Amino acid sequence: xxxxxxxxxxxxxxxxxxxxxxxxxxxxxxxxxxxxxxxxxxxxxxxxxxxxxxxxxxxxxxxxxxxxxxxxxxxxxxxxxxxxxxxxxxxxxxxxxxxxxxxxxxxxxxxxxxxxxxxxxxxxxxxxxxxxxxxxxxxxxxxxxxxxxxxxxxxxxxxxxxxxxxxxxxxxxxxxxxxxxxxxxxxxxxxxxxxxxxxxxxxxxxxxxxxxxxxxxxxxxxxxxxxxxxxxxxxxxxxxxxxxxxxxxxxxxxxxxxxxxxxxxxxxxxxxxxxxxxxxxxxxxxxxxxxxxxxxxxxxxxxxxxxxxxxxxxxxxxxxxxxxxxxxxxxxxxxxxxxxxxxxxxxxxxxxxxxxxxxxxxxxxxxxxxxxxxxxxxxxxxxxxxxxxxxxxxxxxxxxxxxxxxxxxxxxxxxxxxxxxxxxxxxxxxxxxxxxxxxxxxxxxxxxxxxxxxxxxxxxxxxxxxxxxxxxxxxxxxxxxxxxxxxxxxxxxxxxxxxxxxxxxxxxxxxxxxxxxxxxxxxxxxxxxxxxxxxxxxxxxxxxxxxxxxxxxxxxxxxxxxxxxxxxxxxxxx
Amino acid sequence: xxxxxxxxxxxxxxxxxxxxxxxxxxxxxxxxxxxxxxxxxxxxxxxxxxxxxxxxxxxxxxxxxxxxxxxxxxxxxxxxxxxxxxxxxxxxxxxxxxxxxxxxxxxxxxxxxxxxxxxxxxxxxxxxxxxxxxxxxxxxxxxxxxxxxxxxxxxxxxxxxxxxxxxxxxxxxxxxxxxxxxxxxxxxxxxxxxxxxxxxxxxxxxxxxx
Amino acid sequence: xxxxxxxxxxxxxxxxxxxxxxxxxxxxxxxxxxxxxxxxxxxxxxxxxxxxxxxxxxxxxxxxxxxxxxxxxxxxxxxxxxxxxxxxxxxxxxxxxxxxxxx
Numbered sequence: 001x002x003x004x005x006x007x008x009x010x011x012x013x014x015x016x017x018x019x020x021x022x023x024x025x026x027x028x029x030x031x032x033x034x035x036x037x038x039x040x041x042x043x044x045x046x047x048x049x050x051x052x053x054x055x056x057x058x059x060x061x062x063x064x065x066x067x068x069x070x071x072x073x074x075x076x077x078x079x080x081x082x083x084x085x086x087x088x089x090x091x092x093x094x095x096x097x098x099x100x101x102x103x104x105x106x107x108x109x110x111x112x113x114x115x116x117x118x119x120x121x122x123x124x125x126x127x128x129x130x131x132x133x134x135x136x137x138x139x140x141x142x143x144x145x146x147x148x149x150x151x152x153x154x155x156x157x158x159x160x161x162x163x164x165x166x167x168x169x170x171x172x173x174x175x176x177x178x179x180x181x182x183x184x185x186x187x188x189x190x191x192x193x194x195x196x197x198x199x200x201x202x203x204x205x206x207x208x209x210x211x212x213x214x215x216x217x218x219x220x221x222x223x224x225x226x227x228x229x230x231x232x233x234x235x236x237x238x239x240x241x242x243x244x245x246x247x248x249x250x251x252x253x254x255x256x257x258x259x260x261x262x263x264x265x266x267x268x269x270x271x272x273x274x275x276x277x278x279x280x281x282x283x284x285x286x287x288x289x290x291x292x293x294x295x296x297x298x299x300x301x302x303x304x305x306x307x308x309x310x311x312x313x314x315x316x317x318x319x320x321x322x323x324x325x326x327x328x329x330x331x332x333x334x335x336x337x338x339x340x341x342x343x344x345x346x347x348x349x350x351x352x353x354x355x356x357x358x359x360x361x362x363x364x365x366x367x368x369x370x371x372x373x374x375x376x377x378x379x380x381x382x383x384x385x386x387x388x389x390x391x392x393x394x395x396x397x398x399x400x401x402x403x404x405x406x407x408x409x410x411x412x413x414x415x416x417x418x419x420x421x422x423x424x425x426x427x428x429x430x431x432x433x434x435x436x437x438x439x440x441x442x443x444x445x446x447x448x449x450x451x452x453x454x455x456x457x458x459x460x461x462x463x464x465x466x467x468x469x470x471x472x473x474x475x476x477x478x479x480x481x482x483x484x485x486x487x488x489x490x491x492x493x494x495x496x497x498x499x500x501x502x503x504x505x506x507x508x509x510x511x512x513x514x515x516x517x518x519x520x521x522x523x524x525x526x527x528x529x530x531x532x533x534x535x536x537x538x539x540x541x542x543x544x545x546x547x548x549x550x551x552x553x554x555x556x557x558x559x560x561x562x563x564x565x566x567x568x569x570x571x572x573x574x
Numbered sequence: 575x576x577x578x579x580x581x582x583x584x585x586x587x588x589x590x591x592x593x594x595x596x597x598x599x600x601x602x603x604x605x606x607x608x609x610x611x612x613x614x615x616x617x618x619x620x621x622x623x624x625x626x627x628x629x630x631x632x633x634x635x636x637x638x639x640x641x642x643x644x645x646x647x648x649x650x651x652x653x654x655x656x657x658x659x660x661x662x663x664x665x666x667x668x669x670x671x672x673x674x675x676x677x678x679x680x681x682x683x684x685x686x687x688x689x690x691x692x693x694x695x696x697x698x699x700x701x702x703x704x705x706x707x708x709x710x711x712x713x714x715x716x717x718x719x720x721x722x723x724x725x726x727x728x729x730x731x732x733x734x735x736x737x738x739x740x741x742x743x744x745x746x747x748x749x750x751x752x753x754x755x756x757x758x759x760x761x762x763x764x765x766x767x768x769x770x771x772x773x774x775x776x777x778x779x780x781x782x783x784x
Numbered sequence: 785x786x787x788x789x790x791x792x793x794x795x796x797x798x799x800x801x802x803x804x805x806x807x808x809x810x811x812x813x814x815x816x817x818x819x820x821x822x823x824x825x826x827x828x829x830x831x832x833x834x835x836x837x838x839x840x841x842x843x844x845x846x847x848x849x850x851x852x853x854x855x856x857x858x859x860x861x862x863x864x865x866x867x868x869x870x871x872x873x874x875x876x877x878x879x880x881x882x883x884x885x886x887x
Contacts, residue, residue: 114578114579114580115578115580117580117582117594117598118594118598119578119580121598180602180605183601183605184598184601184602184605185598187597187601188594188597188598188601191587191589191590191597191855192581192582192587192590192594192597193580193581193582215862218601218604218605219604219605219608219862219863219866220608220866221605222605222606222608222609222611222612223608223609223611223612223615223870225609225612226609226610226612226613226616227612229722229726230616230722233703233718233721233722237702237703237704237718237721238702238703238704239703239704239715239717239718239721239722240704240706240715240718241616241620241715241718241719241722245712245713256704257704257705257706257713257715257718258706258712258713259620259623259624259628259706259712259713259714259715260620260623260715261619261620261623261878263874263878264616264619264620264874267619267873267874267877268612268616271612271869271870315865318866318869319869319873321873322873322877325877330877330878331877334873334876334877540578541578586853590853590855591853591854591855592852592853592855592856596856597855597856600856600859600860601859604859604860604862604863605863607860607863607864607867608863608866608867608870611863611867611870611871612870614871615870615871615874615875618871618875619874619875619878622875622878622879623878626824639815639818643811643812643815646811647808647811650804650807650808650811651804653804653807653842653846654800654801654803654804654846656846657800657846658797658800661793661796661797661800664793665790665793665794764846764847765847768842768843768846768847769847771842771846772839772842772843775835775838775839775842776835776839778811778835779814779818779831779832779834779835780831782818783814783815783818783827783831784818784824784827784828784831
């Protein structure tokens with residue numbers, strides 16, 4: 001890496017770089033740190049749930065008086081942890097990792113571009129992301145602590161909350177700006193900078209998933225931006241966009257003017273947040289598709305239906321959001337409408353998942369570490385998706401709404417789903433990014449332990465939810481039905497802590513492998529897509545000569561070809 | 575490090591038929607459409623949520639329609655000077671471009687100054703974003719919407735003025751070395767400026783007249 | 785730009801001027817109508833029709849949408865579709881309930 005960047009010096013090379021690969025790695029490392037931080041918040045909450053009212057070991061003594069009482073967690077601090085866990089994981093962890101890191105690093109390489117279309121804008125998106133992240137984290141040090149109204153920040157609770165909520169809103173505005181600039185950049189890059197011969201239906205599925213994701217970010221985020229501005233006005237200028245008249249808080253009538261609507265916030269929030277769910281999962285599906293095609297040594301089964309499903313999914317994801325709001329008293333007509341669109345949108349997801357599963361059929365599967373994660377993704381995401389169906393129907397939702405069942409459902413989608421896909425991507429592209437391969441034994445250890453404990457965390461939640469335990473409770477054991485399932489809570493908590501330990505092999509592997517002497521080959525996985533046609537690691541400008549594309553993305557085991565893989569840039573003799 | 579040559583900066587892409595910059599600004603404007611769309615959608619939802627006699631006409635709420643009309647004309651005029659600035663560059667007339675572009679910036683500033691006086695007038699009558707209309711009973715958040723909408727719009731105007739000022743003072747030198755690239759930049763700045771004008775075209779009747 | 789192109793381009797300038805005059809006139813018209821004190825429904829319809837016409841003039845001629853490439857039209861059509869979702873769905877959902885949040 002050093003030889004191509006000599007003239008620029010440390011700051012321009014590593015901190016204010018405009019190179020998409022450096023920015024991708026910056027995003028990746030920052031997002032992984034945030035992910036681990038968000039996970040740590042959750043581990044503290046799990047202590048309170050497993051051992052209510054008992055002093056938190058070690059950490060309990062380090063926290064301030066406003067957070068803990070003699071080492072035992074206070075309810076308000078618990079609420080802060082819950083709200084910030086959700087916010088950090090979604091907006092500062094997964095999205096920057098899936099889109100910022102993998103999108104930035106891989107997309108220009110896979111389409112044969114020298115860089116993103118707007119390199120300086122790319123740098124600015126990363127900076128906006130970091131500023132937003134810092135604002136969010138700094139809110140823990142405010143009087144009253146960080147935001148505590150849930151990651152959804154429902155009004156009117158969020159309007160009357162402490163200053164942490166204002167920081168949450170300002171942080172969100174930066175994170176949204178970052179995503180918008182990034183999304184715009186991805187769309188222009190993918191539309192304009194494809195190598196000659198790389199037509200739309202020769203694009204790797206991962207690039208398609210990033211393109212659709214970018215459109216979702218671009219068009220779904222602005223309404224939340226507007227909502228954040230409204231909520232800031234409500235909090236700072238005393239307006240009442242989200243405050244109805246005659247509101248009584250804690251027995252006292254609220255001084256605000258009134259005339260607003262709390263449901264307005266929910267509509268604007270979920271207008272973003274439902275497409276956001278697809279932003280979380282689509283890049284994961286893209287990575288899994290790449291890894292599966294590569295390790296089964298055969299073309300993806302049903303590439304075109306997968307692409308059409310992706311487009312349909314993206315479009316329809318804008319019309320299902322109110323299935324998060326069945327309990328707001330909406331009429332039966334509109335509830336029916338949203339139930340129908342919700343059922344329809346499950347079809348393309350199932351098509352994609354089925355195509356990926358059928359792709360395995362008859363393949364000579366290589367059980368590499370990325371492939372293990374990709375294979376685990378399929379049933380894990382399947383569980384997450386299928387448990388979502390009862391939530392998409394208003395009648396069962398009346399029972400499941402706001403219980404641990406919901407938590408179990410969407411964590412199956414994003415934790416053993418998306419995060420496993422992210423791990424698959426890290427193991428898959430690490431050799432390209434660093435020029436060193438990750439250790440296989442540590443990788444397999446990481447995989448099996450993570451798989452076991454992920455399920456140990458989220459499976460019990462399904463049963464707790466069915467028993468009716470609310471997701472917001474500080475201490476569920478105060479209720480009989482909560483105390484009855486306390487064993488499951490203990491299981492979740494211990495699994496969560498073990499899951500943290502299971503990440504140690506990964507962290508060791510991640511840093512130790514970088515210092516290995518042995519260099520990785522240019523194309524260690526014998527893959528077909530363009531990113532493997534670059535030197536390892538790719539220099540500034542990526543390709544030694546501009547690539548030209550002659551065939552589709554997954555030409556594996558082509559009869560008559562000299563190898564079992566035919567790279568896209570290699571012209572075939574016919 | 576040698577500067578990378580990223581294609582389609584000035585020449586249109588063969589498939590899309592536009593330059594990267596133009597596609598980029600239109601994508602940005604599409605997201606802006608969603609931003610202001612959300613504001614107007616909220617307006618509708620809030621308006622149908624209160625008693626209709628509690629939603630004031632602009633005049634009833636003390637908004638000054640003649641001044642608002644004048645400001646609309648100011649913004650429309652700045653749009654035509656903007657398009658003339660771009661057209662002058664197309665015709666290779668840098669002198670005319672400078673005059674028209676400076677006029678655009680001046681008109682933008684005039685718009686903000688008038689807006690500032692309107693705000694000052696409201697404040698002097700003790701009307702703030704938190705003020706309900708009518709004062710008693712079950713009020714509507716009309717003033718909140720008025721200040722938020724016009725404030726956000728004014729922020730967009732201010733941003734446009736800053737970019738235009740930068741282009742006029744420091745950017746114009748590029749015209750000598752790469753006229754096509756610079757004309758493209760002015761076109762992009764223009765697209766943004768016209769969009770801000772377009773938003774006002776809806777804001778003005780919604781807040782002042784209805 | 786050669787002579788004939790320049791002559792052709794100068795015709796654009798006349799179009800810009802015409803659009804500008806139309807915009808100014810429509811502004812005056814919409815204000816004038818507001819003084820007629822039409823019933824709210826009519827007033828809203830008329831004002832929105834006038835504003836939409838003005839918006840099309842600005843977008844079509846100042847922003848060159850009339851002669852713009854298809855990709856831009858498709859992009860705007862996409863955001864227009866989502867805009868319809870954003871306007872219609874919350875409104876229909878909440879109206880279906882009756883005015884829930886009125887005092």
